[in-house]
Amino acid sequence: MFKHRSTQRRRVSLAVAGAAGVALAAGVAVSASATSAGVAVSAAAAHSDQARTVKPTIVLVHGAWSDSSSWSGVVKRLQAAGYQVDAPANPLRSLKSDSAYLADYLKTIRGPIILVGHSYGGEVITNAATGNPNVKALVYIAALTPAQGESAATISAEFPGSHLSDNPKAPIPTALNAVPFAQGIGSTGIDLYLKADKYRDVFLSGRFNNATAAQLAATQRPLTAQALVEPSGTPAWKTIPSWYLVASDDRTIPPAAEKFMARRAHAHTVEVNAPHAVALTNPGAVTSLIEKAAAARG
Template sequence: MRLRGRRLPKSRVLAAACALAIAGAVVPATQVVAQAGTTKDHGPKPTIVLVHGAWADASSWNPVISRLQHDGYIVVAPPNPLRGVDYDAQTLKNYLATIEGPIVLAGHSYGGVVITNAAAGNPHVKALVYDDAYIPAQGETVFQINAAQPGSCVTADPSTFLNLVQYPGAPQGDYDAYLKVAPNGAYRGFAECFANGVPRAQARLLAAGQRPFAVSAGSEPSGTPAWKTIPSWAVVGTADHGASPCVVDTLILDLDGSGGSEKTADGDEGLFGRVQGRCCGPV
């Protein structure tokens, strides 16, 4: 089933996706649609864990955190080290182990790779939410996924869009990668690539405070995917230039097959959907 919705701020769409995931985590799947919008207490509210992606920090979640806290949820947004898939996932896995009770785990962009690996084997993680995120199968890498479909602004010659900086203890050939601020050839610049649609003043702040992403993290294969066993939702930004909608749609199609229902609501900034045990269907 497909529902067409009015344009919504992405923070509201993501909060709605988290709310639906929460409903799915605490009530039987057949009751989710009927009860997701109610205020009935179906048990302890889950802790919502938000994981940022490359070139960002936890403050990128602030609008979503505010909405969810207003609704009475405990929300945490731990730092993502951005050092590598295994390192970052193990860091998050250790953090999740300190949380008591049910968890809804959401990741943005590269954060989707991290939650895919960190949630595996944790019985407290009841739902995954992928926000414009990579949803890798076992063995897939971020660079491989980006190259498979058009639309991402970070697939050209790395020298055109990255500033590479040595860091202490780096494996041979690895660097910290920062996005260039100014346009360069086919690269449209930080504001158009990473911060597309964000006010220019805010884009300048994001560019100034970006956190580096280890180049090797983009080529490190993903492990056993948690979405195979944990109900998952996807939020797809139709104007995303990083993890492009074409890339995310293909991942969703490749992972479809659980037989769950689909719901989408689209706009200029996002849409959300769900199928039991996998991610949403074609958008």
């Protein structure tokens, strides 16, 4: 009898111990799972914080009748602020090929990008950024910001005030020199240079002295006539947040056109009393707008 009770007690003890073991194991499993989930959440939060603190690469795209050196004052300021800055050469051959070239260039950059365009460079960034998830903001500096189907020529025709031509019916704007060149077998293109005696008025609105204006005119890069009339594609500003600097003394793109394009793109807009070459005359204002776009990115 006592032996039977003793056996029962051992069975009950073993059952209790087994249950306790199962409960303990379950507790450990729950605890481990909770810890793992906590670590995962912490890691995700840390990754999110890190993504927000990594500075984006700033890509600066020049327009016609200048080159990448026009960004020198802006590059200096952005680099001093700790940004990686790229100012690739814009080929200025045609809107389609220029945009394709920039789109390929952007694919080589890892991480977030703030894409900046001046003048005709605005058309190029509008097309090149479409579909690139790394481009977090577009910054237009006295730039063309076309809708689909528009060209530089059609935008300019809608707003008076440009000094590029004193005859709106002239096939080539009167402030430009047309230089034919062979671009293939039996094919001829036309390069357009801003005339040296018009450069200070049209591009600089009388800023700088004659010697500096002459130097800039001598080192300008031409735009093809084709690029002026080629229609733009799907605009990236439809889906990417935009910023715009209006140059209120612009004699290349009328300020009224700049304001219209900025409103249409729902861009965060500032206005500066500056000529078309605002990156040369007011690099601090240009840098400030770019930094605002960089700080506001998602």
